[in-house]
Amino acid sequence: MSNFKCTLWPSGEILDINGEETLLAQLKKAGKNIKSSCGGCATCSDCTIVVKSGEMNLSPQTFEELRLLGNVFHITKERLSCQTKVSGDVTLDITAHDKKAADKSAKPSVSKSTGVKLKKREDLERVAMESKEKIQEKPSDTWYRHWEKEDEDSNKPKRLGGNKRVKPFNFNDPE
Ligand code: FES
Structure with a gap:
């Protein structure tokens, strides 16, 4: 069983990994928190990791992985850890999984x-x-329930409008 080096970014922690098991299984064995809801069946995409370097040392993407993530590895550098095996040294970013765990506890x-x-x-x-x-x-000098307040200048209650209505046309008026 040949062993390779897996460096975790940005901490620089180095893990010993082999080429037989998937990255998900090995990272979990090493005590790292990697989220996975489907149990490694490539249906949830929770186990996504970011590859910082050594992508040539990763196993080719499976059909299931391509179906889930799309053909955008060259842009996102993301792989499903449950579908990926290594054949050399790699550097991985798994900080998103720590963040997810922190968010979950805060929710x-x-x-x-x-x-x-x-x-x-x-x-x-x-x-x-x-x-x-x-x-x-609530301060008294606001518009809050202003219709109930008295007019400050006069003793009359506050008018609510209605004095500007159009007068009806008077047919009997000669003007
Ligand atoms: S664990 Fe669900 S896709 Fe990898």
Whole structure:
């Protein structure tokens, strides 16, 4: 079994990998977090890794991989780690998988049955308190419910318009 060097970018960590197993299996064995939903069947594209160097040492793209990612490796430099084996030294970027894990932990939990995002009770109470304070703080010199306010200059209640209506035509008037 011939061993090759897999350098992780940008940390520079070096892993020993072989040419028999897929990159996904070997990276997982090395304790790296690589997302995969389909279990290596080339249907989810979650296990995508970016090749920084040594692309000539990778196995050719399979039909399943091309179907999923398209023929754009020369632009994106992305490969499915579950479909890729190596035959030499490579440098890989798997930072996207760390980011995904961080995003997942930051996201609010979602109800499994309804798919509705669940918020924490403290968050809900805080939002309710804030909106309550906002309502109480409403300054009196705004347009908020201005029709209920009295006109400041006169004692008459505020007019709401209607005094500029078109007069009906009077047929009996000679003018
Ligand atoms: S694990 Fe799903 S495509 Fe690789």
